[in-house]
Amino acid sequence: MFIFNRLNRVFILLITLAFLTGFNAHNKTKSSSLNTKKTPDLGVQSNLDEINQLNITIFPDGKNLPKGNGSVEEGEVIFKMKCAACHGANGNGGIIKVPLVGGENTLHTKKPIKTVGSYWPYATTLFDYVRRTMPYNAPQTLTNDEVYALCAYLLNKNNIIKHDVVMNKKTLAEVKMPNSQGFINSYLTKRKNSKQKQEIK
Numbered sequence: 001m002f003i004f005n006r007l008n009r010v011f012i013l014l015i016t017l018a019f020l021t022g023f024n025a026h027n028k029t030k031s032s033s034l035n036t037k038k039t040p041d042l043g044v045q046s047n048l049d050e051i052n053q054l055n056i057t058i059f060p061d062g063k064n065l066p067k068g069n070g071s072v073e074e075g076e077v078i079f080k081m082k083c084a085a086c087h088g089a090n091g092n093g094g095i096i097k098v099p100l101v102g103g104e105n106t107l108h109t110k111k112p113i114k115t116v117g118s119y120w121p122y123a124t125t126l127f128d129y130v131r132r133t134m135p136y137n138a139p140q141t142l143t144n145d146e147v148y149a150l151c152a153y154l155l156n157k158n159n160i161i162k163h164d165v166v167m168n169k170k171t172l173a174e175v176k177m178p179n180s181q182g183f184i185n186s187y188l189t190k191r192k193n194s195k196q197k198q199e200i201k
């Protein structure tokens with residue numbers, strides 16, 4: 001019994017030692033790999049081409065607008081084919097009740113109608129939105145010329161540009177929207193406030 005107990009204890013000691021040294025070794029490799037590797041080895045690095053494909057943001061001032069152009073008439077044809085089924089024949093809301101046209105002078109009323117014409121502060125955003133998301137069932141299938149034409153059509157339907165004005169990177173950025181002064185820049189206000197707080201300190 002005595003011998004068995006001793007053997008048993010030696011055995012347990014050996015196992016504990018093995019475990020501890022193993023554990024230590026494991027920890028060492030782990031910490032050394034942490035020191036040398038800067039990434040967790042997940043995924044693959046994107047190349048510039050892939051990044052550029054996703055980087056399609058158009059800025060309010062027109063920065064990043066691509067080459068191309070489109071007329072009101074061209075836009076009307078595309079709108080009938082690819083947009084009217086949802087937004088209605090003249091962009092008046094259709095089955096989904098999302099109007100793109102109308103709503104002038106309703107923003108201050110009890111029933112504001114927010115459309116591209118009545119609400120949106122920049123025409124450049126229209127290009128970004130349509131190219132990025134529409135048609136809803138097939139986003140990013142429109143060519144840049146088609147998007148310019150659709151912008152021309154919708155801006156004309158909202159009485160913001162004349163029928164013969166062609167939209168391109170220059171003319172679209174120059175369009176002044178009726179509600180361009182209807183927004184405040186909350187980031188700017190926050191920055192100003194925090195500056196004031198710093199000055200008080």
Ligand code: HEC
Pocket residue numbers: 079082083084085086087096098099100114115116129130134135136137150
């Ligand atoms: C399958 C239906 C469908 C089709 C087709 C479609 N849209 Fe839309 N569209 C929507 C829906 C739904 C919304 C609202 C999305 C939201 O608010 O998240 C929307 C929103 C919009 C808006 C933003 C409206 C606003 O004031 O917020 C614009 C602009 C627009 N669509 C333009 C187009 C154009 C241009 C086409 C044709 C190329 C098109 N849509 C085709 C369903 C559609």
